[in-house]
Amino acid sequence: MLLEVKGLDRKYRQSNKPFYAVRDVNLQMNEGDHFTIVGRSGSGKSTLLNLIAGLLTPTAGEIRIDGKNMLSLNDNEASLLRNSTIGYIPQEQSMLSCLTVLDNVRIPYFLWRREGDATERALQLLEGLGIAHLANAYPHHLSGGELRRVSIARALINNPKLLLADEPTNDLDIKTTDHIMRLFAEIAKSGTAVLLVTHDLDAIGYGNGVYRMDDGKLSQQSIPGIYASDI
Amino acid sequence: MAQALSMSKFSYMNLKRKPFRTVALVLAVVALSFVLFSGMVLSVSLKNGLNNVKARFGADLIVVPTGYEGAQESILLTGEPSCFYFKKSVLDRIKDAEGISKLTAQFYLTTLGEECCDLPVQIIGFDPATDFSIQPWIRETIGGKIEDGALIVGSDIHIGDHYSVKFYGKEYPVAAKLDETGTGLDQSVFATTETIKDLFTRAKEKGMNFLSDANPDASISSILIKVEDGYAIEQVISNILKTAEGIQIVRTQNIIAGITKSLGSFDMFLHMFSAAFLVLTLVILTLVFSVTANERKKEFATLRILGATRKKLAGILLRESLYISVTGGIIGIALSVLFIFPFNVFIENTLKLPYIQPSVPLIVVILAGTLIISIAIGPIASAKSAAKISRAETYITLREGE
Amino acid sequence: MDKQHYYMHYYISTLADQLRHIFLKINKRGVFRMGNRILSCVVFIVLGALLAIGPYTIFPVCQDGMMVMRCQNTAKAELAVGTLTAVIGVLVALFKDRKLRIGISIAGGALGLLALLLPNVLIGVCGSKHMTCRALALPAISVVSILIIVFAGLNALYLWKAGNSEVMSNGTSVKHE
Numbered sequence: 001m002l003l004e005v006k007g008l009d010r011k012y013r014q015s016n017k018p019f020y021a022v023r024d025v026n027l028q029m030n031e032g033d034h035f036t037i038v039g040r041s042g043s044g045k046s047t048l049l050n051l052i053a054g055l056l057t058p059t060a061g062e063i064r065i066d067g068k069n070m071l072s073l074n075d076n077e078a079s080l081l082r083n084s085t086i087g088y089i090p091q092e093q094s095m096l097s098c099l100t101v102l103d104n105v106r107i108p109y110f111l112w113r114r115e116g117d118a119t120e121r122a123l124q125l126l127e128g129l130g131i132a133h134l135a136n137a138y139p140h141h142l143s144g145g146e147l148r149r150v151s152i153a154r155a156l157i158n159n160p161k162l163l164l165a166d167e168p169t170n171d172l173d174i175k176t177t178d179h180i181m182r183l184f185a186e187i188a189k190s191g192t193a194v195l196l197v198t199h200d201l202d203a204i205g206y207g208n209g210v211y212r213m214d215d216g217k218l219s220q221q222s223i224p225g226i227y228a229s230d231i
Numbered sequence: 232m233a234q235a236l237s238m239s240k241f242s243y244m245n246l247k248r249k250p251f252r253t254v255a256l257v258l259a260v261v262a263l264s265f266v267l268f269s270g271m272v273l274s275v276s277l278k279n280g281l282n283n284v285k286a287r288f289g290a291d292l293i294v295v296p297t298g299y300e301g302a303q304e305s306i307l308l309t310g311e312p313s314c315f316y317f318k319k320s321v322l323d324r325i326k327d328a329e330g331i332s333k334l335t336a337q338f339y340l341t342t343l344g345e346e347c348c349d350l351p352v353q354i355i356g357f358d359p360a361t362d363f364s365i366q367p368w369i370r371e372t373i374g375g376k377i378e379d380g381a382l383i384v385g386s387d388i389h390i391g392d393h394y395s396v397k398f399y400g401k402e403y404p405v406a407a408k409l410d411e412t413g414t415g416l417d418q419s420v421f422a423t424t425e426t427i428k429d430l431f432t433r434a435k436e437k438g439m440n441f442l443s444d445a446n447p448d449a450s451i452s453s454i455l456i457k458v459e460d461g462y463a464i465e466q467v468i469s470n471i472l473k474t475a476e477g478i479q480i481v482r483t484q485n486i487i488a489g490i491t492k493s494l495g496s497f498d499m500f501l502h503m504f505s506a507a508f509l510v511l512t513l514v515i516l517t518l519v520f521s522v523t524a525n526e527r528k529k530e531f532a533t534l535r536i537l538g539a540t541r542k543k544l545a546g547i548l549l550r551e552s553l554y555i556s557v558t559g560g561i562i563g564i565a566l567s568v569l570f571i572f573p574f575n576v577f578i579e580n581t582l583k584l585p586y587i588q589p590s591v592p593l594i595v596v597i598l599a600g601t602l603i604i605s606i607a608i609g610p611i612a613s614a615k616s617a618a619k620i621s622r623a624e625t626y627i628t629l630r631e632g633e
Numbered sequence: 634m635d636k637q638h639y640y641m642h643y644y645i646s647t648l649a650d651q652l653r654h655i656f657l658k659i660n661k662r663g664v665f666r667m668g669n670r671i672l673s674c675v676v677f678i679v680l681g682a683l684l685a686i687g688p689y690t691i692f693p694v695c696q697d698g699m700m701v702m703r704c705q706n707t708a709k710a711e712l713a714v715g716t717l718t719a720v721i722g723v724l725v726a727l728f729k730d731r732k733l734r735i736g737i738s739i740a741g742g743a744l745g746l747l748a749l750l751l752p753n754v755l756i757g758v759c760g761s762k763h764m765t766c767r768a769l770a771l772p773a774i775s776v777v778s779i780l781i782i783v784f785a786g787l788n789a790l791y792l793w794k795a796g797n798s799e800v801m802s803n804g805t806s807v808k809h810e
Binding site: 055083095097098117 | 248533543
């Protein structure tokens with residue numbers, strides 16, 4: 001099992017009353033799984049993703065990635081895990097403005113000591129996403145959709161086992177949405193587990209599992225006829 | 232492009248991206264290291280000068296004709312040549328005054344060397360039999376006696392390759408050139424009474440006019456006195472004044488005290504200015520780094536997401552500040568060196584205080600100290616921001632940065 | 634972060650942004666795109682002017698008129714060398730060709746070297762340590778000469794490297810002028 005989430009809670013205090021962004025969530029993923037979590041704004045789906053990515057600390061529960069208990073890791077171990085095992089595509093624009101697109105894609109490779117310079121792989125990824133011609137451009141020259149694709153390439157540079165995407169098709173047109181969702185499906189097929197959260201209904205149905213998040217609680221859905229696991 | 236993207240390269244690119252800000256910060260450190268290095272060298276040079284003055288003024292009191300107290304002080308301090316005379320008989324009258332340990336007479340001449348565009352020179356004739364002020368100094372330099380007809384010159388006197396000086400048409404051999412004292416004695420020439428007589432004769436032959444009472448056989452210019460232990464200087468002065476008329480007494484202690492006071496105020500000003508500058512630079516750097524770190528919260532959050540450890544994030548900011556301080560420190564010291572050493576004579580002339588540059592090893596120590604402070608100031612200024620960045624809860628930071 | 638801190642940061646950031654905005658507005662016409670040419674022109678002209686008129690004004694040589702002194706000859710020679718250095722500044726601004734500007738810079742460096750040798754070796758100044766020509770003019774001329782040599786060298790190096798990077802890049806780098 002690649003990802004195992006048990007009894008996950010994230011509690012806040014709002015005017016002295018406890019508020020659960022995430023409540024008693026359980027989830028399991030294997031390699032090659034492609035799950036989508038849908039839900040309204042504020043349902044806690046982004047919070048769940050960030051908990052899994054290790055960016056937030058849960059108030060209760062357990063997260064195991066690749067057999068390792070996330071909560072027992074120190075900063076170094078957690079960062080290494082985040083760098084090499086997890087690929088995270090944030091919802092917000094998160095490029096480093098002083099670097100070119102190519103360097104933005106490459107930078108996770110250099111955060112930990114590795115051989116070589118990943119240029120070839122980076123260019124391959126950019127090519128696969130159709131933006132290789134923008135390799136030497138700077139982020140402020142790119143459109144939202146192009147930046148999203150750079151984000152995806154960056155998340156894949158270290159061959160992660162688990163890919164997490166927060167609203168990856170936000171602000172994208174239908175054609176691009178379809179293109180990117182098919183891409184995720186391909187990534188899943190190649191063995192990487194893909195978990196994405198979205199409120200875009202056009203993005204459902206490309207994977208092999210759909211979940212719904214409501215007021216912090218996660219429930220599995222079965223939407224007949226929309227599974228497209230043979231894409 | 233196909234280079235490894237190390238963290239140092241990343242820090243460098245961050246600095247390059249904001250050239251104005253980077254240059255401004257570097258300039259701040261340049262100014263700081265300039266002020267620190269120059270200030271320290273100036274301060275040490277002045278202290279050296281003062282110590283030398285204390286060592287060189289062998290006499291406690293100098294007796295001169297009335298009205299020439301100022302002129303005598305100028306000879307000692309600034310090297311402005313003067314000549315004045317009183318009768319040799321004064322020496323006989325004074326020597327019996329109570330409280331005098333040693334005394335010796337000196338005879339002054341002033342002249343221009345015949346090298347093109349030389350400054351006027353003070354010639355001081357001393358009596359080898361009784362002198363206690365100049366001979367110890369000479370012994371330090373040449374170890375033996377000064378040969379007849381030879382001169383001893385101060386450090387500022389230009390003597391050319393043949394180790395001689397021309398006065399009144401005659402070449403006089405130079406027995407030794409004394410070490411720098413930072414006083415007016417550097418621009419003086421010393422000769423025994425015999426040699427002075429020769430100079431005087433030559434001068435007269437050349438048609439030089441001296442005051443009628445100027446005659447090395449019958450007159451003297453000053454009397455140097457060492458006070459006996461146990462006697463108060465004031466008491467000895469009044470004893471001396473009782474013995475003869477038409478004389479004034481210069482207290483070398485007063486001269487030294489005067490210099491010490493001026494030096495003290497100047498030194499304090501230097502130190503306060505340097506300290507203020509250091510604090511100001513630290514404040515400016517801290518503020519700018521704080522703003523910088525705040526602006527880039529989102530970028531740091533992103534790096535955290537991509538797997539950078541807290542230490543690495545702090546390291547990026549610290550590295551940037553280090554690059555700035557190292558660059559600024561080196562440039563500042565280089566500019567300082569370019570200013571303070573070539574212009575040291577000009578500085579000495581302007582300050583009008585005894586000034587002797589520190590030795591090379593000491594300069595190296597001052598350089599190292601300044602460099603260390605300048606290099607440290609960047610990381611110190613950015614430390615708080617770096618710590619803050621590494622502590623911030625990533626997700627919250629990212630959302631805040633939206 | 635408390636409120637005061639926040640506002641302080643905010644004002645400083647907006648000030649910096651406003652300055653940048655103004656700069657970009659001025660630069661709309663590309664005035665500063667000729668960065669290197671303008672900079673080298675200004676530096677050579679300023680340093681050349683210092684060399685030429687400095688010995689007569691701010692760091693003067695001896696003024697006494699009795700006989701012609703070495704330092705006065707040095708001042709005359711520096712007038713010539715300084716003027717030529719200023720001319721170098723004009724030339725470096727006039728020509729666009731990078732290789733030509735490298736050559737002109739090297740010539741400027743050679744002039745700097747000459748300016749350095751004149752008071753120190755070739756002609757000299759008065760012997761006495763405390764005369765203004767030795768105390769002030771000599772070090773000032775030496776420092777200005779060294780600055781000219783260093784700047785000329787760095788400029789030539791920068792232009793040469795810029796040329797190389799143009800050759801190696803694959804078409805998307807900024808053209809260096």
